[in-house]
Amino acid sequence: MVCGGFACSKNALCALNVVYMLVGLLLIGVAAWGKGLGLVSSIRIIGGVIAVGVFLLLIAVAGLVGAINHHQVLLFFYMIILGLVFIFQFVISCSCLAINRSKQTDVINASWWVMSNKTRDELERSFDCCGLFNLTTLYQQDYAFCTAICKIRRPTCQMCGEKFLKHSDEALKILGGVGLFFSFTEILGVWLAMRFRNQKDPRANPSAFL
16 A cells, blocks of 8 residues: 555554644643743743643644544544644744843843742742842842842852843743744644545445455
8 A cells, every 4th residue: 555545644644643742742841841930921922832732732632533533523623723723823933932032021020020029039049049130229129138048159149030031031932943843734734634534444445455
């Protein structure tokens, strides 16, 4: 049987959906890592990435079941939803890559000053840093109450804003790059599902082997 046959299309679709499951888990994991910072969670795009990862994971499971059973209805909805996930993922990925450091700085700065003192203290001790950005006189007051270990070990501590920026920048670049690259493979998934859906299952027609 040639590679363009029923079995080859089935195996290719199954393999592609396994890849989608891994990508979905990767997106969720990296977004959760970025969201765990607390400040990065204020960027709503991170929540959108998690939503895309969850939808991609669910649709990959549905596509895998549909491919194994050659389920016509399931494959139809798989094509429609995967197409919508492609559009959403493409937009979100471009947005992640479009956020520059200046925008990230504004978001982090705005989030820092609405946090409780306890939350700020936990972040400072967790990242071993003091204060945010040395932009206002509030920085000196914030630094004075810092309880991070770095104040004991060194004369001055690194500002938390620098570490937060590096953390958020890495998360957004990974999410944007991975999401954008694999969003184009979803077009392949739609085409492959459509092709496989229109093929005849040779098990239903034994004479096809003759």
